[in-house]
Amino acid sequence: ENGCGGGGTSGPMQCAVDMGALPSAMTHPYLATTTNTTCAYNDNQASAYVSNWFEPCHKDEECLKSYIGGDDCSDFYTTAMKTSIEVIDSFYDYTGGVYSDPACPDNKHNHAVAIVGWGTSDDVDYWILRNSWGESWGDGGYFMMERGVNMCCVACENLFFQ
Numbered sequence: 001e002n003g004c005g006g007g008g009t010s011g012p013m014q015c016a017v018d019m020g021a022l023p024s025a026m027t028h029p030y031l032a033t034t035t036n037t038t039c040a041y042n043d044n045q046a047s048a049y050v051s052n053w054f055e056p057c058h059k060d061e062e063c064l065k066s067y068i069g070g071d072d073c074s075d076f077y078t079t080a081m082k083t084s085i086e087v088i089d090s091f092y093d094y095t096g097g098v099y100s101d102p103a104c105p106d107n108k109h110n111h112a113v114a115i116v117g118w119g120t121s122d123d124v125d126y127w128i129l130r131n132s133w134g135e136s137w138g139d140g141g142y143f144m145m146e147r148g149v150n151m152c153c154v155a156c157e158n159l160f161f162q
Contacts, residue, residue: 056158067081082112082159083115083157085129085152087111098126127144
């Protein structure tokens with residue numbers, strides 16, 4: 001929605017609904033650029049067709065957990081839930097482990113990511129999230145964030161396609 005300037009998830013979700021489809025990451029990779037190029041998308045490149053989006057779990061991490069497959073993936077609704085987090089300075093330096101920073105606010109967000117799983121390590125509950133900054137950032141483009149405390153507003157705006 002805001003290119004490299006960050007942003008939330010509701011604008012891009014509505015854009016996908018307006019198009020009626022989701023382009024594949026293979027045919028339309030994220031380029032991390034703010035150029036004003038014309039969208040070259042066409043319907044035969046869709047990876048999924050969508051009709052609506054909704055927010056099932058506003059600020060409710062237990063609800064989010066019920067939508068995302070966990071360690072055993074025995075019962076879940078989706079393989080990824082779109083959400084937004086607040087990025088603060090310490091986040092840029094993440095290289096592994098469970099990210100937790102008490103300075104990260106739980107009431108605002110500025111960067112879209114995807115929740116792809118959850119787990120517990122050394123008695124710390126965490127989310128597994130996919131970032132858009134490429135495989136050289138974090139742990140191969142992924143990161144773990146403390147779960148159960150709405151760290152960096154991870155549960156503030158979670159969106160799901162129909």
